[in-house]
Amino acid sequence: MKLSRRQLLLTGATTGAVLVGLGLIDRRGSRALAAAPAFEITHTDEEWQKLLSPSQFAVLRREGTERAFSSPLNDEHRAGVFACAGCALDLFSSKTKFESGTGWPSFWQPLAHSVGERSDSTFGISRIEVHCHRCGGHLGHVFDDGPRPTGLRYCMNGVAMTFKPTA
Numbered sequence: 001m002k003l004s005r006r007q008l009l010l011t012g013a014t015t016g017a018v019l020v021g022l023g024l025i026d027r028r029g030s031r032a033l034a035a036a037p038a039f040e041i042t043h044t045d046e047e048w049q050k051l052l053s054p055s056q057f058a059v060l061r062r063e064g065t066e067r068a069f070s071s072p073l074n075d076e077h078r079a080g081v082f083a084c085a086g087c088a089l090d091l092f093s094s095k096t097k098f099e100s101g102t103g104w105p106s107f108w109q110p111l112a113h114s115v116g117e118r119s120d121s122t123f124g125i126s127r128i129e130v131h132c133h134r135c136g137g138h139l140g141h142v143f144d145d146g147p148r149p150t151g152l153r154y155c156m157n158g159v160a161m162t163f164k165p166t167a
Contacts, residue, residue, distance in 0.1 A: 041087045041135040052086065059157045060086045060137035063122075063129070068103025071158020076105070080165035082156075087135035089114060091161065092154070098147055100155065107154040108146045115154075117142065130154060 043051065048061050058064035073082065082092040082105065091114045092107045100106035113133060120129035120141065130139045139160045146153030 039134060039136040055159045056085050059160045063138040066157045066159045071105065073105045073158035073161060073163055074103065076163050078165045080163055082161045082163055084132040084135060084137055085160050085162050086132060086137040089132055089134040091115060100153055102155055104140065104155050105158050108150045108152055110154060
């Protein structure tokens, strides 16, 4: 039996609605809901909205992505530390930052015990999502096309971070 485009779209939409209703995927359609990890720092959405700018909230709390080449941190080359904009946890040393040409700040390694990772299949693409270990804020994704010594590219949203230069 061959399905028309309309039937295929209706079937997909219905299946998605059922999965959301059953709690098997979240309303943003990104990943299967597992037991939510307990983070050291938690706030309600309303509290996060008061603490963060609208763009920070969209990325950190709603797993958004900033426009490529829009973050001043992409051009930050001073010695220092990149920290979570949600809770100020140090995430990446400037020593691990590199120019990936992607338009987002990229690093080949996070600081120890600073980030967590989980599977992300948004839009049907398998990726590894990176979040702040302390508050759970979405930072970006990690890919295996980075430089030595790790071969990894932590592609982070600049709006999800702040920069603290060393003295």
